[in-house]
Amino acid sequence: AKPEPLKVMISGAPASGKGTQCELIKEKYGLVHIAAGDLLRAEVAAGTENGKKAKEYMEKGMLVSDEIVVGMVKERLLQPDVEENGWLLDGYPRSLSQATALENLSIHPDIFILLDVDEETLVERVVGRRLDPVTGRIYHLKYSPPENEEIAARLTQRFDDTEEKVKLRLQTHHQNVEAVLGIYKDVMVKINGNLSKEEVFGQVDAALSRVLEEKTAAASEC
Numbered sequence: 001a002k003p004e005p006l007k008v009m010i011s012g013a014p015a016s017g018k019g020t021q022c023e024l025i026k027e028k029y030g031l032v033h034i035a036a037g038d039l040l041r042a043e044v045a046a047g048t049e050n051g052k053k054a055k056e057y058m059e060k061g062m063l064v065s066d067e068i069v070v071g072m073v074k075e076r077l078l079q080p081d082v083e084e085n086g087w088l089l090d091g092y093p094r095s096l097s098q099a100t101a102l103e104n105l106s107i108h109p110d111i112f113i114l115l116d117v118d119e120e121t122l123v124e125r126v127v128g129r130r131l132d133p134v135t136g137r138i139y140h141l142k143y144s145p146p147e148n149e150e151i152a153a154r155l156t157q158r159f160d161d162t163e164e165k166v167k168l169r170l171q172t173h174h175q176n177v178e179a180v181l182g183i184y185k186d187v188m189v190k191i192n193g194n195l196s197k198e199e200v201f202g203q204v205d206a207a208l209s210r211v212l213e214e215k216t217a218a219a220s221e222c
């Protein structure tokens with residue numbers, strides 16, 4: 001029998017490289033990338049009621065309330081392309097209540113990747129991060145500079161990417177991470193995220209290949 005597609009969660013502090021690794025994972029494994037932060041920023045940009053409420057939390061570096069986030073991610077996870085291609089959940093779940101909401105829907109990952117990065121590096125990554133509004137690609141002024149002047153001229157910065165805000169986001173991360181890790185400890189793989197993006201992907205890719213091989217072997221026994 002054909003193995004079920006991969007189900008992956010990726011977690012880590014703000015600017016630990018989740019979005020960057022997701023671009024590479026998506027390219028190689030074809031999973032549907034669902035990023036809670038991106039879904040929220042789309043609501044903010046569209047000026048919806050949920051977007052207005054969400055922005056208040058995001059500006060303070062706090063978790064947006066479950067009332068907004070849980071339904072939003074669930075709705076995306078239940079789309080047919082997700083069942084067909086597998087999923088890559090980025091920045092979700094971030095609290096015990098969000099993890100419990102997924103467990104109640106019988107949604108479990110094959111692997112939970114934790115990117116481990118030193119705090120000093122995180123701050124440097126946040127303040128240098130830029131986004132391309134046309135392609136959605138993530139850049140860094142020093143580590144992943146734009147390919148040409150045209151792209152450089154249109155890059156934008158996130159409203160929560162200041163040194164002051166990242167400290168608040170980090171606090172929120174530390175308050176919640178242990179509870180989430182407790183739920184996924186059986187499938188957790190901790191990865192050194194301080195290395196270059198290619199070296200980090202080398203570790204992520206090796207871990208995902210292993211899981212895929214195990215799933216394929218299990219399916220062929222059925």
Ligand code: AP5
Pocket residue numbers: 012013014015016017018019020021036037038040057058059061062063064065069090091092093094098125126128129130138139140141143144169193194195196197198200
């Ligand atoms: P979210 O958008 O998820 O932000 P975050 O967790 O703070 O993570 P980031 O997107 O900042 O960083 P990243 O890990 O993706 O790093 P990136 O690859 O860009 O959430 C924002 C807000 O939304 C939250 O504060 C909260 O309010 C709300 N929210 C989100 N999820 C929620 C939830 N589940 N529940 C409630 N509220 C929620 O990399 C960062 C930079 O470093 C880039 O410039 C990149 O080029 C560079 N870089 C990456 N990797 C490397 C490397 N290996 N070497 C050198 N540079 C690198």
